[in-house]
Amino acid sequence: MVHVDTQLKDVQILGTVNNEARKILTKDACAFLAILHRTFNPTRKALLQRRIDRQAEIDKGHLPDFLSETKHIRENDAWKGAPPAPGLVDRRVEITGPTDRKMVVNALNSDVWTYMADFEDSSAPTWDNMINGQVNLYDAIRRQVDFKQGNKEYKLRTDRALPTLIARARGWHLDEKHFLVDGEPISGGLFDFGLYFYHNAKELVARGHGPYFYLPKMESHLEARLWNDVFNLAQDYIGMPRGTIRGTVLIETILAVFEMDEIIYELRDHSSGLNCGRWDYIFSYIKKFRKNPNFILPDRSAVTMTVPFMDAYVRLLIKTCHRRGVHAMGGMAAQIPVKDNPAANDKAMENVRADKLREVRAGHDGTWVAHPALASIASEVFNKYMPTPNQIFRRREDVYVTANDLLNSNVPGSITEDGIRKNLNIGLSYMEGWLRGIGCVPINYLMEDAATAEVSRSQLWQWSHHGVTTADGKKVNKAYALRILQEQADELAAKGPRGNKYQQAARYFAGQVTGEDYADFLTSLLYNEISSAGSTPAKL
Structure with a gap:
């Protein structure tokens, strides 16, 4: 019993x-x-x-x-x-x-x-x-x-x-x-x-x-x-x-x-x-x-x-x-x-x-x-x-x-600034919605969830960490990543509704795209921002 x-x-x-x-x-x-x-x-x-x-x-x-x-x-x-x-x-x-x-x-x-x-x-x-x-x-x-x-x-x-x-x-x-x-x-x-x-x-x-x-x-x-x-x-x-x-x-x-x-x-x-x-x-x-x-x-x-x-x-x-x-x-x-x-x-x-x-x-x-x-x-x-x-x-x-076969990284393609900006837009847009308590965000006629935001920020981290060069010859490093990040955040914030959280999302994202710090999961990184846990327990 x-x-x-x-x-x-x-x-x-x-x-x-x-x-x-x-x-x-x-x-x-x-x-x-x-x-x-x-x-x-x-x-x-x-x-x-x-x-x-x-x-x-x-x-x-x-x-x-x-x-x-x-x-x-x-x-x-x-x-x-x-x-x-x-x-x-x-x-x-x-x-x-x-x-x-x-x-x-x-x-x-x-x-x-x-x-x-x-x-x-x-x-x-x-x-x-x-x-x-x-x-x-x-x-x-x-x-x-x-x-x-x-x-x-x-x-x-x-x-x-x-x-x-x-x-x-x-x-x-x-x-x-x-x-x-x-x-x-x-x-x-x-x-x-x-x-x-x-x-x-x-x-x-x-x-x-x-x-x-x-x-x-x-x-x-x-x-x-x-x-x-x-x-x-x-x-x-x-x-x-x-x-x-x-x-x-x-x-x-x-x-x-x-x-x-x-x-x-x-x-x-x-x-x-x-x-x-x-x-x-x-x-x-x-x-x-x-x-x-x-x-x-x-x-x-x-x-x-x-x-x-x-x-x-x-x-x-x-x-x-x-x-x-x-x-x-x-x-x-x-x-x-x-x-x-x-x-x-x-x-x-x-x-x-x-x-x-x-x-x-x-x-x-x-x-x-x-x-x-x-x-x-x-x-x-x-x-x-x-x-x-x-x-x-x-x-x-x-x-x-x-x-x-499972580890084969032979993937044809190049790294482009357009791809970097798309990753930033997806990551920022998803995180902005998440900070408002929304976990499924329509972006460019795709329903994006945490997985695609994770792909986006992990690629950006990887490219910055290894200092890759884009298809048009630009070196991807910390300064480059942060500059493009801020450009995209400013653009999204200007277009977004009053009171949007793009700049707050950018502050979190900035720590994830420079090839230095890497959070285990974005959801864990952001969780405290949407937690309303108080100090006074509710009565059972």
């Missing part, structure tokens, strides 16, 4: 708790969060230290490779991941986006198979965003999320079944500073998972699906093992059979790609496959090798899905997933309709079509879109070339990928 009041000892909430929040932050739910923290936070911190130690080794020139100690797992054909869970057999088009109420309704009304409700890269983790997101999903699961905004009504459709809901929790590196246990902030991931699972797991099962999650930013199979332990404890705690939870892992770090078999193995009964998190993967590639001159990449626009290291990553992911009987999900189409330019819109939509065609032909079982208008294009392509609910039966035994 769990004594709730005992677990709540030394638990403090430093954010505002209004009536809606109290629906989520119940005593029982908070006690569950405290148990998760006390059980798993020491392991989480040890794994984060392991990341630091491994980066130090890479900085010394020790490149990643497939692990010798887990070779027996990779070479064993006998084991498989879990069979697809209810609502996850067919995932050919998934829409992704933050958890604000309007997005939740629009996403669930879209012509897609699943909706990835995001507490991570497309949500700025203000206290209100995180709590309101939990409230919105709680209400959506119970079909009570309808609301009015001005003269417009937002209602869930009733003419067909709604898409399967999958929640993406924050990565292991992020804290939730508004919820303290024994004087420490809880992991953002445990906070997001714990509240969503505790309140909704049984309701989701009763409605024919289950508690499903996307798991981001992992760098090793040991981090997947931690999630699996969390899942087991959570299911045992509420009396739910183990294996009811399913987790899809985003392979969005260069280190995780060497441990895909092991990641599926650790999650086995809870695994629902892997996803190609393409932009974060490029970010990780630059980040991990940023001090190595052999890994300097050209302008972001040149780093496409067909360059050697990206192509190898995709092929190995599909082969690994299908060998283990789980889904291999494709990447994001971030385009949004160009309403005022039909020709430009046609070109953008053709790019989406070509991207989805590449994915389905490669063997992916589904793909991501950021906007409901893209769902029909993605569906048309996957319906034509994948008439079955998935194509896990395509084993891709023709694929053979080596460590050198």
Whole structure:
């Protein structure tokens, strides 16, 4: 028998708790969060230290490779991941986006198979965003999320079944500073998972699906093992059979790609496959090798899905997933309709079509879109070339990928001042929105989230650190980077609405583009600016 009041000892909430929040932050739910923290936070911190130690080794020139100690797992054909869970057999088009109420309704009304409700890269983790997101999903699961905004009504459709809901929790590196246990902030991931699972797991099962999650930013199979332990404890705690939870892992770090078999193995009964998190993967590639001159990449626009290291990553992911009987999900189409330019819109939509065609032909079982208008294009392509609910039966035994293939930095292209300015604009625009509590920002008809901002600032750091020369002969150094940064910040600030935060974003960005200091994540760097954690705890 769990004594709730005992677990709540030394638990403090430093954010505002209004009536809606109290629906989520119940005593029982908070006690569950405290148990998760006390059980798993020491392991989480040890794994984060392991990341630091491994980066130090890479900085010394020790490149990643497939692990010798887990070779027996990779070479064993006998084991498989879990069979697809209810609502996850067919995932050919998934829409992704933050958890604000309007997005939740629009996403669930879209012509897609699943909706990835995001507490991570497309949500700025203000206290209100995180709590309101939990409230919105709680209400959506119970079909009570309808609301009015001005003269417009937002209602869930009733003419067909709604898409399967999958929640993406924050990565292991992020804290939730508004919820303290024994004087420490809880992991953002445990906070997001714990509240969503505790309140909704049984309701989701009763409605024919289950508690499903996307798991981001992992760098090793040991981090997947931690999630699996969390899942087991959570299911045992509420009396739910183990294996009811399913987790899809985003392979969005260069280190995780060497441990895909092991990641599926650790999650086995809870695994629902892997996803190609393409932009974060490029970010990780630059980040991990940023001090190595052999890994300097050209302008972001040149780093496409067909360059050697990206192509190898995709092929190995599909082969690994299908060998283990789980889904291999494709990447994001971030385009949004160009309403005022039909020709430009046609070109953008053709790019989406070509991207989805590449994915389905490669063997992916589904793909991501950021906007409901893209769902029909993605569906048309996957319906034509994948008439079955998935194509896990395509084993891709023709694929053979080596460590050198995954590390191949031979990417044709040049570094240009135009590319530098585009990176600065994307980074500044995203950070400016984030500082205002917005985690998903439309920039040049693309829906940009933290991943693309991370690519932009990491490239700028890399180019400055190594003193590259642009295609037109300009030396990229600290002075050059700061001058161009200020020019772009001034231009954006002048065009932006009154009270914009471009100059504040520039002050933070200035420390990230000179090739000197490098924050582990932009979201961690900026978090204190949007944290409203006070010193007076709310009453539980």
